[in-house]
Amino acid sequence: xxxxxxxxxxxxxxxxxxxxxxxxxxxxxxxxxxxxxxxxxxxxxxxxxxxxxxxxxxxxxxxxxxxxxxxxxxxxxxxxxxxxxxxxxxxxxxxxxxxxxxxxxxxxxxxxxxxxxxxxxxxxxxxxxxxxxxxxxxxxxxxxxxxxxxxxxxxxxxxxxxxxxxxxxxxxxxxxxxxxxxxxxxxxxxxxxxxxxxxxxxxxxxxxxxxxxxxxxxxxxxxxxxxxxxxxxxxxxxxxxxxxxxxxxxxxxxxxxxxxxxxxxxxxxxxxxxxxxxxxxxxxxxxxxxxxxxxxxxxxxxxxxxxxxxxxxxxxxxxxxxxxxxxxxxxxxxxxxxxxxxxxxxxxxxxxxxxxxxxxxxxxxxxxxxxxxxxxxxxxxxxxxxxxxxxxxxxxxxxxxxxxxxxxxxxxxxxxxxxxxxxxxxxxxxxxxxxxxxxxxxxxxxxxxxxxxxxxxxxxxxxxxx
Ligand SMILES: C[S@@+](CC[C@H](N)C(=O)[O-])C[C@H]1O[C@@H](n2cnc3c(N)ncnc32)[C@H](O)[C@@H]1O
Numbered sequence: 001x002x003x004x005x006x007x008x009x010x011x012x013x014x015x016x017x018x019x020x021x022x023x024x025x026x027x028x029x030x031x032x033x034x035x036x037x038x039x040x041x042x043x044x045x046x047x048x049x050x051x052x053x054x055x056x057x058x059x060x061x062x063x064x065x066x067x068x069x070x071x072x073x074x075x076x077x078x079x080x081x082x083x084x085x086x087x088x089x090x091x092x093x094x095x096x097x098x099x100x101x102x103x104x105x106x107x108x109x110x111x112x113x114x115x116x117x118x119x120x121x122x123x124x125x126x127x128x129x130x131x132x133x134x135x136x137x138x139x140x141x142x143x144x145x146x147x148x149x150x151x152x153x154x155x156x157x158x159x160x161x162x163x164x165x166x167x168x169x170x171x172x173x174x175x176x177x178x179x180x181x182x183x184x185x186x187x188x189x190x191x192x193x194x195x196x197x198x199x200x201x202x203x204x205x206x207x208x209x210x211x212x213x214x215x216x217x218x219x220x221x222x223x224x225x226x227x228x229x230x231x232x233x234x235x236x237x238x239x240x241x242x243x244x245x246x247x248x249x250x251x252x253x254x255x256x257x258x259x260x261x262x263x264x265x266x267x268x269x270x271x272x273x274x275x276x277x278x279x280x281x282x283x284x285x286x287x288x289x290x291x292x293x294x295x296x297x298x299x300x301x302x303x304x305x306x307x308x309x310x311x312x313x314x315x316x317x318x319x320x321x322x323x324x325x326x327x328x329x330x331x332x333x334x335x336x337x338x339x340x341x342x343x344x345x346x347x348x349x350x351x352x353x354x355x356x357x358x359x360x361x362x363x364x365x366x367x368x369x370x371x372x373x374x375x376x377x378x379x380x381x382x383x384x385x386x387x388x389x390x391x392x393x394x395x396x397x398x399x400x401x402x403x404x405x406x407x408x409x410x411x412x413x414x415x416x417x418x419x420x421x422x423x424x425x426x427x428x429x430x431x432x433x434x435x436x437x438x439x440x441x442x443x444x445x446x447x448x449x450x451x452x453x454x455x456x457x458x459x460x461x462x463x464x465x466x
Pocket of ligand 1: 101125
């Protein structure tokens with residue numbers, strides 16, 4: 001890494017901030033000052049990474065070193081702080097971070113005064129982790145394959161950290177383990193995501209064998225983790241930040257909370273380094289201690305196995321009145337929609353519309369961190385012709401579309417409905433599209449498309465203030 005030479009490091013740290021529009025002028029100036037073009041290019045790349053990383057690391061990003069993949073894969077600081085807090089709350093004093101990347105999780109663990117051994121097999125990434133962990137004398141980085149490194153410690157050759165199948169720990173010095181396995185494979189044509197837990201590096205079976213030793217183990221996985229892949233006896237936690245799913249985490253042994261099989265941890269608002277969220281109103285209280293300032297993270301949990309949910313009313317199309325709610329994606333992925341209705345919406349007639357669709361309705365507005373609420377304005381059949389007429393007759397100039405359970409690309413449908421209503425806006429992501437003709441060119445409407453039994457409906461809604 002050219003920025004880790006004395007000249008590169010000094011140059012990088014002499015420059016502050018990064019503006020794409022000024023990059024060329026800055027590059028010309030630095031080369032004019034006699035710095036080698038490769039070094040200037042590497043320094044500008046790091047400045048760009050630091051600027052991008054502020055979303056995950058707040059002001060810490062300005063002192064860190066990144067690789068492109070390392071930054072993409074790194075855990076956000078506020079989430080890492082919550083995970084680290086769980087180790088501290090369980091009384092774990094030393095942790096091995098097996099596959100530490102650029103060291104985001106290790107930093108959070110070290111910041112809580114835990115002894116951290118950060119193991120990373122990629123030399124460049126390990127160098128970045130070494131710089132990032134420099135402020136923490138209680139953390140050290142080892143450049144090695146984690147499985148071999150662990151095997152060398154316990155003498156098993158790395159293939160099987162569970163030496164006896166009973167309670168032998170891989171190392172007396174290491175009390176706990178954190179893993180965030182790589183979930184991408186790199187090939188000559190780029191990198192692609194892998195979904196089979198056995199194709200992760202290290203694989204999930206390695207993590208399970210480690211957990212079988214009885215050691216406290218936490219592993220971060222992709223949020224699409226199928227429920228069938230969740231091993232028995234651990235706690236599964238889905239995390240969302242600002243309404244986007246970030247990860248699923250499995251907690252084993254002392255890190256698994258008694259009486260919690262699955263949970264949804266919802267963080268929102270606040271800065272990356274503080275971890276804002278909504279006030280918790282339901283569910284098991286967890287070691288969610290990563291917030292300074294802002295609001296606390298909120299957690300909803302259940303002791304029941306996947307598929308064991310409380311019975312809640314299913315109302316069908318007639319139930320589609322008053323207020324519509326869309327649960328947070330962490331609540332949906334953790335299979336906790338019925339639990340949410342039972343705990344927070346029973347008093348206001350909470351009801352599912354279709355047992356397979358996560359939208360639900362209630363008679364009144366409820367302020368909860370676990371769902372976004374809307375007032376129902378009009379229920380229409382989901383037919384393009386009729387909806388085009390509705391757009392025209394009611395003067396819709398800007399249209400947001402959300403959908404669940406219907407096979408449609410919101411951006412395309414919006415274009416279809418808005419053609420002839422003004423200029424197109426920009427499309428949203430996934431099940432949502434936002435846009436329209438712009439300010440002053442008609443009203444702003446929100447449409448929810450869904451399926452209730454055999455009926456496909458389009459519901460005009462108005463978001464409730466949060
Ligand atoms: C998802 S990243 C970790 C990100 C990290 N938790 C963070 O927040 O910065 C996974 C890392 O594990 C490393 N890795 C994968 N397999 C490994 C192995 N067997 N031994 C050591 N490191 C490994 C990869 O090189 C990659 O940097």
